Amino acid sequence: MKKFKTESKKLLDLMINSIYTNKEIFLRELISNASDAVDKLYFKSLTDSDVKVGKDELAIHVGFDHDARTVTVSDSGIGMTKDELEKNLGTIAHSGSLEFKTDNAEAQGDDVDIIGQFGVGFYSAFMVGKEVRVTSRAYGSDEAWCWVSDGVEGYTIEPAERAAHGTDVVVVLKDNADEENYDTFLSEWGLKNLIKKYSNYVRYPIQMECEKTRELPKPEDAGDDYQPEFEHYTETETVNSMIPIWKRSKSDVTEEEYNEFYKSDFHDWADPARTIKVHAEGALTYDALMFIPTRAPYDLYSKDFKKGLALYSSNVMIMEKCEELLPDYFNFVRGVVDSQDLQLNISRETLQHNSQLRAIAKKLEKKIKGELANMRDNDREAYEAFFEEFGRGLKYGIYSSYGMNKGELADLLLFYSAKEQKMVTLDEYVAAMPEGQDSIFYAAGESVDRLAKMPVVKAVMNKGYDVLLCTQDVDEFCFQAMMGYGKPAAEGEEFVEKPLKNVASGDLGLETEDEKKAAEEAAKENEGLFGAMKDALGEHVSKVSVSTRLATAEDAPACITAEGPVSLEMEKILSQMPDGGEDIKSQRVLEVNAQHPIFATLKAAQEAGDADKVASYAGLLYNQALLVEGMPLEDPVAFANEIAKLMK
Numbered sequence: 336m337k338k339f340k341t342e343s344k345k346l347l348d349l350m351i352n353s354i355y356t357n358k359e360i361f362l363r364e365l366i367s368n369a370s371d372a373v374d375k376l377y378f379k380s381l382t383d384s385d386v387k388v389g390k391d392e393l394a395i396h397v398g399f400d401h402d403a404r405t406v407t408v409s410d411s412g413i414g415m416t417k418d419e420l421e422k423n424l425g426t427i428a429h430s431g432s433l434e435f436k437t438d439n440a441e442a443q444g445d446d447v448d449i450i451g452q453f454g455v456g457f458y459s460a461f462m463v464g465k466e467v468r469v470t471s472r473a474y475g476s477d478e479a480w481c482w483v484s485d486g487v488e489g490y491t492i493e494p495a496e497r498a499a500h501g502t503d504v505v506v507v508l509k510d511n512a513d514e515e516n517y518d519t520f521l522s523e524w525g526l527k528n529l530i531k532k533y534s535n536y537v538r539y540p541i542q543m544e545c546e547k548t549r550e551l552p553k554p555e556d557a558g559d560d561y562q563p564e565f566e567h568y569t570e571t572e573t574v575n576s577m578i579p580i581w582k583r584s585k586s587d588v589t590e591e592e593y594n595e596f597y598k599s600d601f602h603d604w605a606d607p608a609r610t611i612k613v614h615a616e617g618a619l620t621y622d623a624l625m626f627i628p629t630r631a632p633y634d635l636y637s638k639d640f641k642k643g644l645a646l647y648s649s650n651v652m653i654m655e656k657c658e659e660l661l662p663d664y665f666n667f668v669r670g671v672v673d674s675q676d677l678q679l680n681i682s683r684e685t686l687q688h689n690s691q692l693r694a695i696a697k698k699l700e701k702k703i704k705g706e707l708a709n710m711r712d713n714d715r716e717a718y719e720a721f722f723e724e725f726g727r728g729l730k731y732g733i734y735s736s737y738g739m740n741k742g743e744l745a746d747l748l749l750f751y752s753a754k755e756q757k758m759v760t761l762d763e764y765v766a767a768m769p770e771g772q773d774s775i776f777y778a779a780g781e782s783v784d785r786l787a788k789m790p791v792v793k794a795v796m797n798k799g800y801d802v803l804l805c806t807q808d809v810d811e812f813c814f815q816a817m818m819g820y821g822k823p824a825a826e827g828e829e830f831v832e833k834p835l836k837n838v839a840s841g842d843l844g845l846e847t848e849d850e851k852k853a854a855e856e857a858a859k860e861n862e863g864l865f866g867a868m869k870d871a872l873g874e875h876v877s878k879v880s881v882s883t884r885l886a887t888a889e890d891a892p893a894c895i896t897a898e899g900p901v902s903l904e905m906e907k908i909l910s911q912m913p914d915g916g917e918d919i920k921s922q923r924v925l926e927v928n929a930q931h932p933i934f935a936t937l938k939a940a941q942e943a944g945d946a947d948k949v950a951s952y953a954g955l956l957y958n959q960a961l962l963v964e965g966m967p968l969e970d971p972v973a974f975a976n977e978i979a980k981l982m983k
């Protein structure tokens with residue numbers, strides 16, 4: 336037996352125990368080696384007229400023997416001589432494939448795509464195998480050799496038999512232990528799954544003998560009670576689909592084919608809303624195929640959801656979900672990126688340089704954004720359906736970046752316009768703003784119908800201004816992070832942002848000079864009344880004041896607004912959060928309509944010294960305003976009792 340050198344032994348131990356996180360990739364590595372071997376022979380046939388092999392003779396075979404506990408990967412490739420077995424498999428980190436690639440760098444065209452480069456992949460077989468036997472016959476040689484090793488001490492090379500050129504790698508699996516079970520590698524289903532997962536796009540057919548059943552023909556003399564009989568048989572099946580759809584030119588692929596690929600590879604039953612194909616050449620050459628789904632997967636908004644695109648290099652899957660390729664707010668995009676130029680880490684599980692990924696991600700983000708903008712502008716119905724499913728994520732993207740992402744995302748948002756009675760973009764809202772309107776108004780609450788009836792909304796609408804009715808919990812948080820919205824109408828034009836204002840908060844600055852004056856006067860005149868009302872309401876409000884937004888007898892008698900950064904709707908949402916949001920309160924102001932007949936009644940009660948009536952009416956006004964604004968009453972029984980008292 337030839338012993339591995341001490342350094343090699345250490346390296347081998349490292350290889351087997353530390354480099355890979357996932358044992359199952361051993362099959363990917365052996366299949367990649369087989370594909371390289373076949374590729375090398377094919378390349379020879381192209382460059383040397385003495386070598387005659389047809390592409391259809393070239394295949395890879397995967398099989399297993401349950402009783403012997405072996406998995407075998409065979410190829411009809413270039414094979415290895417005794418010397419090559421020694422050099423390639425006896426020396427860790429010696430890559431015959433890299434040598435081949437370097438030697439033939441000039442002559443290689445698109446027809447060859449060698450995967451190996453580090454000279455370590457083969458040894459991953461020892462993660463699952465207690466012994467590996469490699470029987471190989473080099474092309475053009477009439478002798479075969481068998482290399483055998485336990486992956487610990489060393490290896491032997493003995494003469495062997497093989498009918499034709501090529502290599503068989505037989506992995507004798509380790510025994511099952513408590514924490515490891517290798518039986519999945521001893522089933523047709525388990526191996527097929529791994530081939531599909533990692534090696535589906537290897538360019539040569541990967542074949543397996545597959546078990547099938549078929550019904551036997553019904554005998555002519557079968558009686559009425561004949562039960563159909565079945566037989567088992569095996570058939571050679573090609574498991575991989577070979578040609579990656581993303582490498583085919585867009586004009587050669589039908590929409591149907593893209594849809595089928597999407598549905599089968601990403602496990603969706605609905606066609607995608609959009610398909611985005613990218614082919615980039617230059618410093619980094621790559622292909623990408625991305626899909627915008629029609630509907631959100633059930634776990635999109637859960638913590639366990641993992642975003643990412645599948646990453647392939649030389650047709651072999653490196654990562655199932657490469658997170659770095661997508662920003663969080665486009666987490667719903669599914670797809671594939673494939674590049675031969677990626678500098679892989681030795682385990683092929685990550686890349687050496689994330690800057691390569693960043694460059695790709697940046698370009699892809701632009702493409703996705705462009706596709707969404709195109710859908711928004713040219714197929715509004717489809718875009719609204721998209722937004723219904725995924726809009727929350729876009730808004731959350733603005734909120735969670737404290738508004739930093741608004742440049743990328745804000746023009747993709749849609750909100751319900753009270754005036755237009757349909758979904759509009761912020762640009763459409765701004766474009767329709769009448770002369771003199773300098774803010775974007777919105778209201779937040781549970782439903783559009785309810786919001787449309789709110790006095791604070793009506794008051795702004797009566798001035799001729801539109802109000803965006805926001806019904807998602809994230810809406811107001813998103814707007815607060817944005818603070819304002821605007822973009823230059825034309826290139827080079829000045830950039831003016833319109834502030835975003837909640838119609839139920841603070842001073843909107845919409846009152847006329849006359850209205851302002853009237854309110855100031857009413858406040859001064861009725862200082863005593865407002866003081867008494869505030870006392871009656873206690874901690875519930877920070878202030879009782881004359882409303883400037885409710886300014887005619889037809890408007891509501893009172894409304895509640897919030898001073899400061901926390902609105903009533905935000906308070907409601909925060910109070911429903913599991914982690915202590917209930918402590919965050921808005922500063923409520925009870926605004927009273929001084930033109931409303933009820934105000935006259937209140938004034939009269941105050942003048943007559945009827946403190947009980949003032950207190951009771953203050954409570955009633957406060958509670959009914961809460962009801963209108965969709966806020967819970969603190970004491971519904973007391974409220975009902977007060978009303979009953981009035982009705983007696």
Ligand SMILES: Nc1ncnc2c1ncn2[C@@H]1O[C@H](COP(=O)(O)OP(=O)(O)OP(=O)(O)O)[C@@H](O)[C@H]1O
Pocket residue numbers: 364367368369372410412413414415423424429430431432433450451452453454455456457458502
């Ligand atoms: N089935 C095979 N047929 C012919 N040669 C093979 C086969 N398997 C392995 N080899 C040779 O053994 C070498 C070492 O294989 P190994 O899988 O360790 O590394 P690699 O494929 O070169 O690189 P990587 O670590 O990137 O996969 C290969 O470069 C190749 O020359």
